[in-house]
Amino acid sequence: MKTNKQLFNKLNEQINRELHASYLYLAMSAYFEDINFPGFAKWMRMQSKEEVGHAMKIYDYLIERGERVVLTQIKTPKTEWKSPLDAFKGALAHEEKVTALINNLMDLAIKFKDHAAVSFLQWYVTEQVEEEANATGIVERLKMVKENTPALLMFDNVLGKRGA
Ligand SMILES: [Fe+2]
Ligand SMILES: [Fe+2]
Structure with a gap:
């Protein structure tokens, strides 16, 4: 069964969105490296890799369905944030946006x-x-930490222990 054209277009577009998320998290990782938070940087680098996985899952699905994937330009991500909290708030906001896109895709698939x-x-x-829960948890803890440097460094250490 061929995928409906509108649904195909949106799935194909979602590959780009996931790659953009990957790019955004890699930009956040670079920001954290720059301000000397290697733990946050590692967490973001791993998150970036996960997003490539999300993109590839759709890529493989469309190929399995006999469709022709079309890749398009990836938008330049934001590169500066005011603080770790600001960056993780950005990540949470981005995940909420992605959730809305996934819900729209699901609506189309059902339709x-x-x-x-x-x-x-x-x-x-x-x-x-899971993505929203993870980001929310980090944002909430960063809010508790506020400007307390020792606590911030300790939290950086905790996030740096993130496994695959
Ligand atoms: Fe994703
Ligand atoms: Fe995500």
């Missing part, structure tokens, strides 16, 4: 009765719950 796409997108719906 066109594309059960394979519904099943495929279910993974992203669940993943977004």
